Amino acid sequence: MDATMKMTSSASKISCRAAPGSLLPPLSSRVASKRIVIGAAAPPEGAATAPAPFDIRSSDPLRPVASNARTSGNILPFAPPEATSSKKLRTPRKAPMDGNEAAAHVAYAVSDVSFIYPITPATVMGELVDQWAAEGKTNVFGNVMSVTEMESETGAAGALHGALAAGSLATTFTCSQGLLLMVPNMYKIAGELTPCVLHVTARALARHALSIFGDHQDVMAVRQTGWAMLCSHSVQEAHDMALVAHLATLRTSLPFVHFFDGFRTSHEINTIEMIDNADIQELLSKSVYAEAIRHHRTRALNPTHPHQRGTAQGSDVYFQCVEAANPFYDNAFEHVLAAMAEVTAITGRSYKPYEYVGAPDADKVIVIMGSGSQAVEEAVEYLNGTGHRVGVLKVRLFRPWRSESFLGELPSSVSKIAVLDRTKESGAAGEPMYQQVAAALHQLELDNPTMPRRSIVGGRFGLASKEFLPSHAVAVFENLDAPTPMRDFTVGIMDDVTRRSLPPSQLLPAGVSTLPPGTFECLFWGMGSDGTVGANKEAIKIIASNTPLSAQAYFSYDAHKSGGVTVSHLRFGPSKIRAPYLVQQADYMAVNHQSYMAKYDTLAGLKPGGVLVLNTTFTTVESLSKYLPASVKKRLAALQPRLYLIDALSVARSSGLGKHVNMVMQTVFFNLSGVLTMDKAIALLKKSISKAYERKGPEVVAKNHAAVDAAIAALKHVEIPASWADVQTAALHPNPPAKTNSGSRWEFMEQVARPMLALEGDKLPVSIFSPEGFVPPGTTIIEKRAIASQVPVWKSENCTQCNICAFVCPHAAIRPSLAQPGELANAPAAFTSIPAKGPGLQGLQYRIQVSPYDCTGCDLCTHACPDNALEAKPLSSVLEVENANWDFARSLPVLDNLMDRTSVKGSQLQQPLMEFSGACEGCGETPYVKLLTQLFGDRLIIANATGCSSIWGGSAPSNPYTTNADGYGPAWANSLFEDNAQFGLGIATGTLQRRQALHRRVEQLLAAPQEAVAPSEKLRSALSRWAEHYQDAEVANVVAKELQPLLEAEKDTAGPALAAVYAERDMLHKPSTWIVGGDGWAYDIGFGGLDHVLASGENVNILVLDTEVYSNTGGQRSKATPMSAVAKFAAGGKERPKKDLGAIAMSYGDVYVASTSLHANYGQVVKAMTEAERYPGVSLVLCYSPCMLHGISSGMCSAIDESKMAVDTGYWPLYRYNPAVKEDSSHHRFQLDSKKLKGDIHELFAHENRFQILERKAPEAARHMHEVMDESVHERFQKYKNLAAGGPGIASQQQAPPKQQ
């Protein structure tokens, strides 16, 4: 057969030319390569035996076009790898870093262009390249990388495709949903045989729930796109394989996904040996790469030698063109081998695409890809050391798969194979790698019918970073030895439903370590935002950089935005540390918050005889003995740690650090661990503090230095009293036993939520979960975190009953109570009250009550109170009394119908149906959503974009959305980040459709009751009132409530028409649909959908919580970020102005638009939400939301003053544009709610670190931008004043009437 085919489509006249036959390897060699031969080893590394690889073309920029177009199959000269020994290695620079940084270094060194978008845990790579570019760092070509943040990963992939088509060396970083958004362009980039590397921190996908943690679901979802896939198994490999991928992509002209495990590798800090850029430069100057780069550039789009790409093809040629690319895949393996050998030559570290480690005569082998291989390797060493014969086959190259090379790595002695996949392909015959290996084995057996059969089973592990320990690997080996090994198994969980999980290992019992001798393990229990994680990152870097020890650090977090639990896992020792799993038995444990001793099973991770440091206000044995629960004392007596106590909070406070105990606890660690001499440790600590806090100014540095100096004097060693061994204890784990599918709200709270909140979710069996992942309402009520150091206490004598404290509280932790005097008979003695003021409240008693357990101590309420009627008091001094008061206040009936709920005061007499969320202290987003639930909560449906609001609002098991006494409350769902507007529109449309259908049924029923038994007159009358007003929420919902018992009473006696109405009775209520999300969603990734919804005319409401950055992912720039602000991905300060979303929306003419600032104008936001909800079309409410990422210098407690300043200076104008208003000389649709401009906008800039960073770094540029902003703020204000006076300027087009709904 002629390898060159030319087919002409009569329709398209498109020609397709495969690689010229003369240049292909002999056909026989290609066929032979498909045949698997027993014992066939991978081709030896080197060119001699490798089939010739293919070039995309021999390139010459001056070549005639026609010839260029026909030569896309010529051979690229295959460069034999240099022998490792021939290269004199440089002394490597050792450095502690995480996997993201390790990969980013290489990506930056060899790429010229990057388009980035944040997504955890890949964001760090984008941040680093952005930062290096802003610093002017050059790559190996002498260029500063061009880094551009896009509006989404869809955009990043499209721009990447374009940059590649233009001949640049381009790269990007992503994972999970971001990777999924790239799929269409991934096909294009691979289809056009374009060299490119995409670095991926492999992460779980959003299914029944989102998860930011690591597994291979995302990368397995792109395995069909034509990209090569290369996996790194460790932090060192993330560095080395990154280079292999960049080299191999040039060699093969295939794009590469280089991936490593999200969090486990991307966020693990380990000591690595860095590759010198000079070595990379030398490598790339080799002719094979120089030619490949030249070639990439010369086949780029260029009008001096043009061609066309991306055509449409018909059935005549499309298929052949797809097959024409086969040689590129057939030969990629050899190129990867060659690239690996070249990396070996400059690093001394050798790698193979498939690498076997273990007994040469092993009978059992585990096949695995990613960081889990290191745990298996530890298990293999352990088992082989105890007389077994086992091994692990590590897969690095997953695509293109080379069966013969894979099988060639397997020792011939192997008879049993277990393939472990870190993904789940529901309903498949097995997971992808299992299927790949099984197919390879099957082919081998077909080709060699006489060979002994090997058994193969597949299993899953480690989804969403579920722990995978050496003992799990041993359990897998044990399964292979079972008479009938389990197939399709899981490890690391207890599956008591389909019983697929393997039992715990017998051969490697819990508590037996497989770490190298001399490894020192530490655990630090901290609180989110208390600085513990940052301090430990510094500590491990200090150790790794200043001792000969190898070091590793990993950090685990719970889902709260702040005030949650963080656990830092540190290891260091004389040997290389693999251990891709959490510390199991710590030699050193620090518990930075005393309440953790009772709340969590901290001691489960402490080695007997280890060191335990407790930060506590109880610094004597006697006082501690009174504080600690009996069970903890008994455990301590059994473990006999060396126990140290320190009141680190006092030290921190007296050093001016408030509640940040991190530096105190770090100093103690260096003191007790002895890993460095104390003098050296202190000097290094101070140096790292100076560097870390430089951005925050010299005062912050000095305070931290003071804390270091004061720490050791406050440390006390205490003996554990012998009597603690004999204390009487209750059951250690009071959590009730699990029952299948915890259905009811209270069952869920007890059986799922409580263990999860106690950090014991890993122990929950499969049966306890509902697979769709639904969470009942109001579960945050059981959290009772007690994280405030001070809480507000009411001074009744000063109170004027404005309810402002409750209005601004982000956590719904302070509320007004109303009671009939008689209801107070059984009130606690401290539950004082005053006569209630205001219309409708006569005769009632009034009180403001805080929930001390739920307050976060943000101090917003005390700042907001205009009457000085709240005083912050230490939590411990008021906890008991105020908690009893709170419980009593909650037991009182909610008197929510006495005042108009659309007034500021009246809104706060409504029960907030969003309470105790996981948001940061003082968060500016939550009060808006809380208010929404007070205005419309009993009929609210929220479509929530991914972002902070979906994390503080929906991190299982914590659901802050709760119900009123009738059981009604917000129904809340998150679809994705990018599609929230469309999701909300879908909800509204679906609901409307169902309600209209119900309306028709009711009307039919009323018009011609054919029922055998007609509905009663009372029911008919209620139904007809409903039918008349079903679109008027206020009337419809009152009637709907009346109808419920009537329908209930008659549902069995009346006929099928009424039964049908009864079946749909939950549609009698008119819901209010709100589409809620942040600025990243609304201005960037979701803007296309948002714009479509704005144009739709449907009755939906949109609430944009504008923090002016992507808060949830750590503060990256969005198009809402103001000019000059320094954000991540805008390391040099944002140079472009903020997008005016309000103006865009108003340009439609029929969209209700409000710009609000809850902290600056309480009444305006209530008005805006109420009007927006009433408006029968699309409404958009923009909400200025102070965020801790703004870096307000006096803290989030000043968010109110800061917001007022933003409004007063015109930085954030307040307005409402209401298309329902009939324009005349005295009524205008546009209403400017901001008063006259006052104050100095430069003062605002001076208060917030986001603006100050640029002032410090580039004062000239900052000043210039601030002047520009000042000017444009005045211009805009003038424009708005004109509009408010009825001047022209908003909707130029005709205003469409609202849709009939």
Ligand SMILES: Cc1ncc(C[n+]2csc(CCOP(=O)(O)OP(=O)(O)O)c2C)c(N)n1
């Ligand atoms: C397709 C996709 N890309 C990226 C992400 C990661 N991500 C989650 S939330 C978020 C930022 C949200 O910012 P914003 O909309 O401003 O809301 P905020 O967190 O400020 O409330 C990002 C980038 C994602 N979930 N999905």
Ligand code: SF4
């Ligand atoms: S201190 Fe903050 S969280 Fe506590 S009640 Fe006041 S506003 Fe709410």
Ligand code: SF4
């Ligand atoms: S918006 Fe800001 S303050 Fe609120 S939870 Fe997110 S990061 Fe914290």
